[in-house]
Amino acid sequence: MEISNVFWSASLEELKSGYIQDSDFITCLLCGERVEKGIVYPYENRLYEAERYMRIHIESTHLSVFDYLLAMDKKLTGLTEHQKKLLSLFYQGKNDKEIQKELGIGSASTIRHHRFALKEKERQAKTFLAIMELLKEKDEHAPAFVPVHKTATMVDERYNITQEEQELLIHKYFSQGVLTKFPNKEKQRLVVLREISKHLKTDYHYDEKELNQILKELYEDYVLVRRYLVDYGFLQRTSDGSSYWLKK
Template sequence: MSISEQFWESSLEELKKGYKEEPTYYICLLCSKAVEKGVIYPHQSVLYEAERYMRAHIEESHGSVFDYLIGLDKKLTGLTDHQNRLLRLFYEGKSDQEVQKETGIGSASTIRHHRFALKEKERQAKLLLTMMELLKERDEHAPAFVPVHQQAKMIDERYNFTVEEKEKVVAKYLPDGLEGKLNKFPLKEKQRLILLTEISKIFDSNKVYTEQEVKQGLKRLYEDDVLLRRYLIEYGFLDREADGSKYWVKK
């Protein structure tokens, strides 16, 4: 299961915590870092058991679960830029008067109206979530869509593909899987995205790579490693230092 699937299939309580408990470890839903149970971890001169260390990791690496979620693409959150800013200010504990002063929007009563509108959005989301859960129990014809990876930059129809579609594309262009060769990098953007989703799996999300290591890994799959690297960065699978000296899986 990819990290994106871990994230989307987690319960609301797990998402609020930012991590999930597995039989032998805890895994961060925001970046995939895993910590083994039964191990004591040092952090800032303090020793923590696994679950407490995971909470410290989230605070240090992501600020908070809220900070991480509010920073996701608007097509994932469904929030407008205006709603996003208001939620950030509300989360900081600012009063209606303080929010009004900082945003320059109407009056304090205007801000209260926005709070009410967000509350309505929450109620609608709960109803939709409940209906979708009930639908899962009856809809035998619903296709299984591949979850959008969390750092996608531009979410559009290219990301609308099913597990079956992905399997067909991978079988066609990567017939021997990641141990073999990519026989062609297709022109259709959706097919490219599907292949990039698969190719990105060769990189460890907890490792930092040199440019040469990235080149070697991609060259093993396809002759034009520069093209693959450019698209992996463009689609938000990889990130790098400005000088290209270090690369890592974008989280």
């Protein structure tokens, strides 16, 4: 299962911890890193059990779950850049006067007003989540939508696609795993790019020549595909284009 699917299916407590567990493995919700239970893992000359090692992995790789979630796209968090900055400062333990001085806005009472507004947003989110959970129990006709990938650069109507539609589009545009035509429509293009990204390894940096070779085997216009993989947030690259890797 794709890490985005696992991420959006996780419970609130699992999202807060940053990982999920099954009988054999612990999986990082932020990047898909897996560790096996019952195995001892080394880190900086010390040995750790799997769950503790996963927490160390999150701290060393992602800084914190809070920082990772806060950095997600606005369409996925519903937060403005100003709200993100405030939340970051709150998380750092700074008081209202310190925050007001750092941001150079209003007064300490202005910061308290922002705190109140964010608490109101929290209450609304809890209410809405409860409504949607109750709806899920009754809405027998709700289609199964394809989860938005966590690294999406733009979240809009292009992501309004069901799993059934996705399967039909993959069958339409791919033959024996090879792309036969690059679609013009945004939604169909997104499905195609998601499928192509599955051919790339995670936690691996490709140089341009290596990446081009892989994409060329999937579609003749590999430059076009490479560009859209970056534009749609599936791939990240260095400024000079010398290295490419799957975004997490």
